[in-house]
Amino acid sequence: MSARGRVSSLLPDFPWDTISSAKARAAEHPGGIVDLSVGTPVDPVDPLIRAALSSVAEIPGYPTTHGTSELRTAAVEAMKRRFGITGVGPAAVLPVIGTKELIAGLPRMLGLGAADLVVIPEVAYPTYEVGALLSGTRILRADGVTRLGPEAPALIYVNSPSNPTGKVLGVEHLRKVVEFARERGAIVASDECYLGLAWEGRAVSILDPEVCDGDHTGLLAIHSLSKTSNLASYRAGYVTGDPDLVAELLEVRKHSGMMLPFPIQAAMTAALADDEHEARQRERYRVRREVLRKALVEAGFRIDHSEAGLYLWCTRGEPCRVTLDRLAERGILAAPGEFYGPLGAEHVRIALTATDERIAAAAARLAE
Numbered sequence: 001m002s003a004r005g006r007v008s009s010l011l012p013d014f015p016w017d018t019i020s021s022a023k024a025r026a027a028e029h030p031g032g033i034v035d036l037s038v039g040t041p042v043d044p045v046d047p048l049i050r051a052a053l054s055s056v057a058e059i060p061g062y063p064t065t066h067g068t069s070e071l072r073t074a075a076v077e078a079m080k081r082r083f084g085i086t087g088v089g090p091a092a093v094l095p096v097i098g099t100k101e102l103i104a105g106l107p108r109m110l111g112l113g114a115a116d117l118v119v120i121p122e123v124a125y126p127t128y129e130v131g132a133l134l135s136g137t138r139i140l141r142a143d144g145v146t147r148l149g150p151e152a153p154a155l156i157y158v159n160s161p162s163n164p165t166g167k168v169l170g171v172e173h174l175r176k177v178v179e180f181a182r183e184r185g186a187i188v189a190s191d192e193c194y195l196g197l198a199w200e201g202r203a204v205s206i207l208d209p210e211v212c213d214g215d216h217t218g219l220l221a222i223h224s225l226s227k228t229s230n231l232a233s234y235r236a237g238y239v240t241g242d243p244d245l246v247a248e249l250l251e252v253r254k255h256s257g258m259m260l261p262f263p264i265q266a267a268m269t270a271a272l273a274d275d276e277h278e279a280r281q282r283e284r285y286r287v288r289r290e291v292l293r294k295a296l297v298e299a300g301f302r303i304d305h306s307e308a309g310l311y312l313w314c315t316r317g318e319p320c321r322v323t324l325d326r327l328a329e330r331g332i333l334a335a336p337g338e339f340y341g342p343l344g345a346e347h348v349r350i351a352l353t354a355t356d357e358r359i360a361a362a363a364a365r366l367a368e
Helices: 015-027 047-055 069-083 099-109 126-135 171-184 243-256 262-273 276-298 320-329 356-366
Strands: 093-097 117-120 138-141 155-159 187-191 219-224 236-241 302-304 311-315 347-351
Touching: 015 320, 047 262, 069 093, 069 236, 069 262, 093 099, 093 243, 099 126, 099 155, 099 187, 099 219, 099 236, 099 243, 117 126, 126 138, 155 171, 171 187, 236 243, 236 262, 276 302, 276 311, 276 356, 320 347
Parallel strands: 117 138, 117 155, 155 187, 187 219
Antiparallel strands: 093 236, 219 236, 302 311, 311 347
16 A cells, blocks of 8 residues: 555545544533534434335345436426426436435546646535545635636536535526536536525525526536435435436446445435425424524524524634534534634534434533
């Protein structure tokens, strides 16, 4: 390995490994830790989804990389029903083994290399940068196209609603990104994993007719069932948009054996076809958000953006690691904002993904 070099040497330290001391301190609290550092679901998978999973557990053959026609049709119908996304055909839906896997591998699967530029948000989910580093591309953090000057990027990531900030990009902003990308020959990859969790105002897809005029050329939308269907452990997501781009990704993934297990495909189909379980989960998060929001404001935090998603983006106007330690003393673990880029240096990300009892415990400790 030393002669060839280690791929891991290209990457930063894994962010959550750097908060082990704060986690240990929080765990010492007499009432136990309230871990709000990771957006992992804690509520049970709906029985309807579990039944679909087990119903095909006996099937021994290989699944198809493209997924079943039932799954792809269910995704098309769910996007139209839930988000008003039209003009997507089932062939332009590709299931993936969790959207983090897709994002980490997307630049490489698109054939990008050292001569190419990947644009990521200024405050961003770390895996956008990781994918660019793994493919050896140049990286630029920018929230608007004016920052790009004469550059002709190969790939532009947008994330709305944002992880970690919860910021929602409006129709006009997204239209400008699409217009710029088409002028410069760039692909736009829109991470829309939190699209169904808008609390204030409206969140729209890059594929919304108001944004792209019904033309999906050069556009990819990335969707996950981890959040509102509690399927993080299932690794259930999909990418859709430009049929030619999806077909290219499909060909690469077929050769790589990157196929979603058949029982997971059946579970996804059931989840996409049912809106009631999603509405129940959304309500759970709405209640938890209100409890935490009120407690944080009363404890002297300022909450920025956070109009959507599963997090509250908070600051006390001090270095994020100082805030992290303050919270750890109360048995609360958060994610420091610097995980997501230099502009997050004075923020922490507080997740809504804890049980009602743990959320109440956090609120009580913030009031002390």
